[in-house]
Amino acid sequence: MFAKIKKRDGREVHFDDSKITDAIFKAARSVGGEDRETAMELTLGVLRMLKQQSNGQVFGVEDVQDVVEKILIEKGHAKTAKAYILYRDRRSRVRDAKGELMDVVEDIVKETDRDNANVGNSPSAKMLQIASAASRRYYLTRLIDEDYSLAHSRGDIHIHDLDFYATTCNCLQIPLEKLLKEGFNTGHGYIRPPKRPASATSLAAIILQSSQNDMFGGQSFPFFDKQIAPSMDGADEDKVYQAMEALVFNLNSMHSRAGSQVPFSSINLGTDTSEEGRGVTRNFLLAYEAGLGRGENPIFPNVIFRVKKGVSFDPQDPNYDLFQLAVRVASKRLNPTFSFMDSSFNKPYDDQVAYMGCRTRTMDNRRGPAVTTGRGNLSFTTINLPRLGIKAERNMKTFYRLLDEVTELTINQLYHRFQVQCRLKVKDLPFVMGQGMYLGSEDLKPDDSIEPAIVNGTLTVGFIGLAEMLVALTGYHHGQSKDSQQLGLEIVNYLRRKTDEACERFNLNYTLLATPAEGTCGRYVRLDRKEYGIIPGITNQEYYTNSYHIPVHFPISSFDKISLEGPYHRFCNAGHISYVEFAAPPQHNPEAVEAIIRHMAESDMGYGGINYPVDFCCNCGLQGVINEPNCPRCGSADIRRIRRITGYLSTIDRFNDGKVEELKHRLPHS
Template sequence: MFMNIRKRDGREVAFDETKITDAIFRAAKAVGGEDRQTAMELTLNVLKMLKKTYNGNIFGVEEVQDMVEKVLIEEGHARTAKAYILYRHQRTRLRDAKSDLMDAVEEILAETNRENANISNSPSAKMLQIASAASKKYYLTRLIPEEMSQAHVRGDVHIHDLDFYGKTLTCIQIPLGRLLKEGFNTGHGYIRAPKRPTSATALAAIILQSSQNDMHGGQSFAFFDRDIAPFVENATDDETYQAMEALIYNLNSMHSRAGAQVPFSSINLGTETSEAARRVTKNLILAYEAGLGRGENPIFPNIIFKLKEGINLNPGDPNYDLFQLAIKVASKRLNPTFSFMDSSFNSEYGDNVSYMGCRTRVMANRKGPAVTDGRGNLSFTTINLPRIAIKAERNIDKFYKLLDETLDLTFRQLYHRFKVQAKLKVRDMPFVMGQGLYMGSQGLEPNDPIEEVIKHGTLSPGFIGLAETLVALTGKHHGHSEETQALGLEIVAYIKGKVDEASEQYDLNYTLLATPAESVSGRFVRADRKEFGIIPGVTDKQYYTNSFHIPVGYPISVFDKISLEGPYHKYCNAGHISYVEMSSPPVKNPEAVETIIKHMKASDMGYAAINFPVDYCTSCSITGVIDQDNCPRCESPEIRRVRRITGYLSTVERFNDAKVAELNDRTIHKF
């Protein structure tokens, strides 16, 4: 009857009516039908309508499918029609995903995606990102329930590290002391316990790299000073320094993930008071101060100096001199950052709380001991808080109703991901699980599932753009007035309460994250601008403000900013960080830096840092603030500009467009 049909790509191919019968019969079987003869009769009706409608003219696949739906409905096969329409929709999603994937591959081949500022433009990085793009499309179209995947696609929420959805976990605080004491196996043979500091730090770097290859997020040592101390007890300062220098060199050059990036490494220290532990802390900070081979600012590790009264905070404390050294180096190199063991939410754990550079914090545990070592975040998903506020149209009751709906979806999506992750086996994470890094994994066999292990981890809803949310609701953000600050605290406290309820409902460690928004800060605002247009103070920039922060361009004093942001830290038990911006490295004013840090402590912060420009000429090695395109000494244009992004350091050329816009908007906080 018909010779040809037009495919979706424009090609004409031979017409095959059996494909219509197969599709109808497939839909019928989906609702319990078993009569292929009926499917053949319905096909004849479709052919008759096609002949009548097109009268010998060629038609396309979509026109045939439209006709099939029409015939099924008119002939009284409503349930079969519904199944056919659903199948057609699913096939459309798959075709769109394949098309989008090819577009993504084309873009990646031209230049690596800058969602992650720690990934280069190398061939291995491109291959990794092509695999990542394919993985994302698979999970969105084949694994994640459509309600949840479409919420991500629309921009209601952002499922972080989507490409690793069912492959692995986010991050871990590595039990370094045990691994160094017992030895470990990276897959090619057993590595025995070290005896000297240089061997110990070399193995520490290998451990970080091996763990990073099993995970998609950060790798951290919670008690580096304590864990390395046994290996420096009989070592000189010079030998200890050489070991720490080697560690820093390794962590800035030892790549993981097929050579695409160095490990996201963090090191916590500062509260151990033994002579050996003090030697570890002192020499690591000094080696970081010296920089890399030509004096370049190291990017990794992120050093986190833990502050606690009676140990290092005040004159007379045994490690106060190390605090002074940390201030000196932070004023030059942006690291160390500072965590506060005496905050209202950390003090019950003594000095045992540790952070990661991205801000992640894991402590309380409804499934076992409340410890840091051997635990981490399993996954996190960020809600688009400004979008909820825009939709609420300044109606607070409507805002909370929409917020409840989005939070409920997020809790269910995180639980879905947990159940997917729980099906992984030890052999799927051969180092993290196979070598017993994760709490409860010691003694498991390669084919054992990991559900009983990962119950100790955390599932974290996050949020972004509190400032824009408040503007959408009231016309002002929390830097403007006490009333909007009170509303901001009310909203975040409300979210924390709902997260606690989810912990009870699912009997898992749900925690609230002040999201380290890198790619999502631009992604959300682009989606909202497309849907709602330009809204002053809300969608009129290229990014949403990170978590609960005061907008980066708002003129405010150092102390006012700290005082306003401090109260939010206690609600964000999955992680938080605050910064203050300075115009240049405050190397000549350590007293001011100490005053700022102590005000952070007094404002009940958990984790904080100071920011300023660090520029470096790769031609002549001059370091400082270079506020012009060329080096003032040698006129070279090769300037390496180091800035902090979402907790970690990176070079500006690796920032995505949204983060570049945010960087350009950052104002200096008045002191």
């Protein structure tokens, strides 16, 4: 018979016909067949047909498999044939994935991927990237329904943090006061409640780190001033300052996720008017303003100052002095950002709304109390709006049909992920669930499903590139035309109605997010260019514009930008932010920053911030815009350049290509 067969990698090996029999028998058994004899007869049929086709060449594996399919069908084994074909297809997907995966690993070993600007280049960071690539492949080829995984691979949608699809949830607003009062256990023993300010803040850092190890997204203290105030009782100003300074230092040096990155930490504060609470806010802001050891701008935590009339916003308010201090620090350090408790959608909750530094907001809750603490987003998936705009070819009926399809797909995919997450047990998230941090996890046992807790979380549909989508649909984005702005609001409102409907249908907290999209902004454009080419105003940049933002390269006054972006905040109940971009740090000009913040509040924004370049000479401490490679004061080339990326601060060398391009095009308002 045949002596050799050519494997897929080109090697020729001994031809063993029992392997054909094995494969046929395996397929037959999967549909209920029990008879190996038949499989052997069929193998003979395969060999006969091969012989007929043979002209002396060595057959490849694929040739043989083609013949097996043909024989199975010809001999009337339709069910076995189907099973065999499906098996072949699955194997070939896995094989492709394996090949690709090895290429990815090779790239990572060369240089760490830049999807996440907060990950370093350390050995464990690379190890994490490789595991992440393998996880992504596994989930796309084995766990996730083909409809969803193809939509993701094509770039219709982007399943965020895919590498954690089945292992955990996104983010958490941490019940710090509870842990500090009762003590906690990180898995190696009980930690008792702190007695001094410095121990309280170092435990706070450990808590952030521990919960970060259980989750893939941001970790936040929703009411830091109020939550830690009891631990400051009676301490003098100096002690409180030292405690806060230690917290800032810890959060910029303490790594989690196997040593690859510091936790994505956020701190909300500003409305506690008690003496201790005010002391916390004041000293925390002062410590943040002072910066790290040589005066470097801290990268973490993200600081969110709560603005509320009657509490912190107006001169007669008890915390107005803290607001003034917050503005001063924001003028120098990029943080704090500002959350507006008086905006139409936050006001019903008094001052109880907190944000995550990446902009996430969790409030409404149909499965439990509508509170911030102990809850967070479970996962989010982002829709590629520009692609829909391009495909619709200016036909609005087509556009809405396409939008309906992809929104429906996204909602279902989020539900799939939720079901997968529900398979997790309390012991799989030992700190977050095991220590009863998540709302509804308090009474669960280690082997219980986490479902009763995570029904309190949110499932979130995000969107990116409203601007480019509007250009595709009308020729103008919302910064250029009033009609486009009207249409933009209409479409985002429509998306919100879709997620509201999903809440009813699934009895879960579906929400709409203005996606920051760190890695997605460049990936979508690359995929769309391949499909549709370079279209001016749509695919001609290296990135799609963040959510509903006005394109960063479009010249517009900050007044107009805020006025135009403001109305989108209320639709995006899963989170939103708007930025104003300055050409230089306004460090001597808090008044300018305050004017912006006040206009944001007037424009019904929920969350806003100020961006500007922060270049810092690590040698002499000069801070400002350093356009040249060396410090103009001391000549040192050791310049640390900090910018904001998707809500968090980072140094430029950690940005990915899409974000580097976006950064180059960010135009200050002039």
